[in-house]
Amino acid sequence: MAARHDRLVEDLAGRLEPVRPLARPGLRAALWLGAVAALGGLLASRFAMIGLAHHPDLPDLRLAAAGAVLTAITAAYAAFATSVPGRSPAWALLPLPSAALWIGASGPGCLRAWLSPMQELPGGHEPVGCFGFLVCVSIPLSLLIVAMLRRACPLRPNLTAALAGLAVAAAAAALLAPFHPDEATFTDILTHMGVVAGVIGLNILAGGRLLTR
Amino acid sequence: MAVAISLGPRTGSPFGRGAPLAGGRPAGLERNRVEARTGSGMGRDGELAALMAAAQRGDASAYRDLLKACLPLVTGIARAQGVRGEAVDDVVQDTLMTLHAARASYDPARPFLPWLSAITRRRAIDRLRRAGRRPQEVHDPLAFEAEVDPGPAPGAGLESQERGAALARAVAALPDGQRQAVEHLGLRELSLEETAALTGRSKGALKVNLHRALKALRASLVPEKD
Numbered sequence: 001m002a003a004r005h006d007r008l009v010e011d012l013a014g015r016l017e018p019v020r021p022l023a024r025p026g027l028r029a030a031l032w033l034g035a036v037a038a039l040g041g042l043l044a045s046r047f048a049m050i051g052l053a054h055h056p057d058l059p060d061l062r063l064a065a066a067g068a069v070l071t072a073i074t075a076a077y078a079a080f081a082t083s084v085p086g087r088s089p090a091w092a093l094l095p096l097p098s099a100a101l102w103i104g105a106s107g108p109g110c111l112r113a114w115l116s117p118m119q120e121l122p123g124g125h126e127p128v129g130c131f132g133f134l135v136c137v138s139i140p141l142s143l144l145i146v147a148m149l150r151r152a153c154p155l156r157p158n159l160t161a162a163l164a165g166l167a168v169a170a171a172a173a174a175l176l177a178p179f180h181p182d183e184a185t186f187t188d189i190l191t192h193m194g195v196v197a198g199v200i201g202l203n204i205l206a207g208g209r210l211l212t213r
Numbered sequence: 214m215a216v217a218i219s220l221g222p223r224t225g226s227p228f229g230r231g232a233p234l235a236g237g238r239p240a241g242l243e244r245n246r247v248e249a250r251t252g253s254g255m256g257r258d259g260e261l262a263a264l265m266a267a268a269q270r271g272d273a274s275a276y277r278d279l280l281k282a283c284l285p286l287v288t289g290i291a292r293a294q295g296v297r298g299e300a301v302d303d304v305v306q307d308t309l310m311t312l313h314a315a316r317a318s319y320d321p322a323r324p325f326l327p328w329l330s331a332i333t334r335r336r337a338i339d340r341l342r343r344a345g346r347r348p349q350e351v352h353d354p355l356a357f358e359a360e361v362d363p364g365p366a367p368g369a370g371l372e373s374q375e376r377g378a379a380l381a382r383a384v385a386a387l388p389d390g391q392r393q394a395v396e397h398l399g400l401r402e403l404s405l406e407e408t409a410a411l412t413g414r415s416k417g418a419l420k421v422n423l424h425r426a427l428k429a430l431r432a433s434l435v436p437e438k439d
Contacts, residue, residue, distance in 0.1 A: 008306055009280040012313045018271030019317040084318050085335075086328035153315030155335040 022152055025080035025087070032076055032145055036171045039137065040178075047179050060105045065177035067102030068170045071095050075167035079145065082160045083152035083211070092159055095166055102170060103193075130176065134195040137172040142203055146210055157211035158204055165203030169196035258324045266321040280309060286326075287333045294337035300344065307336040383433045391426035394419050399427075 022028065075095035081087045145164045154160035173196065261282060267275035284305060291304040311332050319328050384395055397408040398419065405416045412419070 004302065005284055005305060005309075008309055009277055009284075012280060012309060013273045013277040016268065016271060016273045016276050016313075019269050021269055021320055022317050024320065084320070084328075085315065085331040086323070087331075152318040153311065153332070155331060 022084075025084060026077060028148060029073070029076040029080045032080075032141075032148060032167075033073060033171075035144055036072065036141060036175070039141070040175050043137075043175060043179065061177070063105035064102055065174060067098055067100075067105050068174035068177065070098035071102050071170035072167050072174055074098050075163050075170060076145070079149060079160050079163035079167055080152070082156060082163060083149045083154040085153050085155050089156060089159060092163060095163065095170075099166065099170070102173070130191050131195060133176055133179070134169075134172045134191075134199075137175055138168050138195070138199045141168045141171055142199065146203070146206075149211055154211045157209075161203045161206075161211055162200055165200030166196075168203065169199040172199070258326050261329075262321060262323075262325040265316070265319055265325050269316060269319070269321070280312075283309070283312070283329060286329065290330055290333040291337045291340075294334055294341070296337050296340055300340055304333070304337050304340050307340070308333045311336060379434065380430075383430050386433070387426050387429060390414065390418070390422045391429065394422035395426045395430070398423050 023031075078091040078094045081091040082089055142164070145168060146161070149160060149164060261279060264275045264279035264282070268279055287305050287308045288301055291301045291308075296304050308329075312329065315332065319325065384392055384400075387395065393412050393414075394408070397403045397411060398405070403411070405419060408414075408419055409416050414422070
């Protein structure tokens with residue numbers, strides 16, 4: 001059996017090529033978040049920002065947006081940290097508090113819309129618009145983060161892919177906030193959460209396979 | 214083969230069979246290797262980390278040394294995870310291939326052993342899962358009944374302990390010359406020259422003493438065995 005190992009050692013040493021060590025997870029997460037910010041800049045140059053700025057009286061919207069931003073940052077860091085062997089899988093817990101803030105703060109808007117009899121129900125086109133926006137933003141961000149994560153060696157591919165999906169979904173929600181025309185309604189929340197769950201699920205399904213070494 | 218693993222810094226000499234040092238390697242790396250061989254300076258982790266960093270720069274000789282040094286470590290970690298028999302060798306192969314594919318993910322500023330250990334444990338778990346999914350032979354009653362247990366029989370340890378004690382008693386009862394001949398030539402497996410230098414007896418006398426001692430031992434142990 002030792003001969004088998006010796007053969008493999010010789011084979012691997014024979015085809016060794018220099019590699020550049022990957023940057024730290026924090027720096028790689030920052031690069032990805034930079035791409036998110038660039039996408040946000042691109043969207044701001046194309047679309048009118050009629051979201052948060054038009055609802056100064058609703059702090060929960062700002063809180064939900066802040067929670068989404070924090071979730072995107074922490075989930076991206078956790079995804080890159082768990083993609084490196086030897087790093088603790090406990091990093092996966094890092095985005096949970098901010099995710100709770102994001103989802104928790106999205107709730108009051110929905111309840112307010114539901115309980116207020118004077119609230120005008122949104123037309124069918126709006127959730128569809130949100131859905132399209134979230135999906136269109138999520139796809140390139142998912143592809144980018146999976147491509148970046150593949151360069152490392154995720155030993156728990158499904159966990160890393162789930163964190164990547166959470167980061168993408170949160171980033172998409174954060175990018176949507178400045179452009180969202182109304183305060184969050186029940187239909188909006190359902191649409192958003194459906195897309196978030198879909199993005200995370202698809203990342204686990206596809207990303208988990210793509211990240212498996 | 215049982216392998217003791219220590220993931221912490223170690224001062225022992227980890228490499229007994231490293232390849233000769235290639236010319237032109239960074240002086241710091243060579244110093245680290247020498248220090249590791251002599252048990253001084255950086256611990257085992259520092260040595261392996263230096264080899265891995267050199268391997269990332271494309272130093273095939275350092276990489277070969279690193280992989281060879283990893284073999285007993287990976288074997289030990291795989292066994293500690295519960296992998297047994299030939300599957301251990303499969304885990305070693307899988308781990309080395311993953312190490313090769315993922316070598317860019319090692320950060321030279323961080324310790325090497327946790328990185329290696331994480332990869333090995335994952336590969337061992339993968340192996341155990343695959344083995345768990347495969348149908349086990351135990352479901353085939355005839356094959357299970359006919360299976361011979363390759364391990365030691367119950368009480369084998371006790372028996373060998375008793376045999377050892379009986380041999381020690383018989384050797385202790387021999388005359389000095391014969392006892393020394395058995396101890397050095399038979400048990401410690403020294404050469405005739407070494408034993409002659411150690412005891413001050415001639416090689417011829419040692420041969421005669423060994424011959425007589427073996428005859429006496431045979432005579433004293435056989436009745437006891439019956």
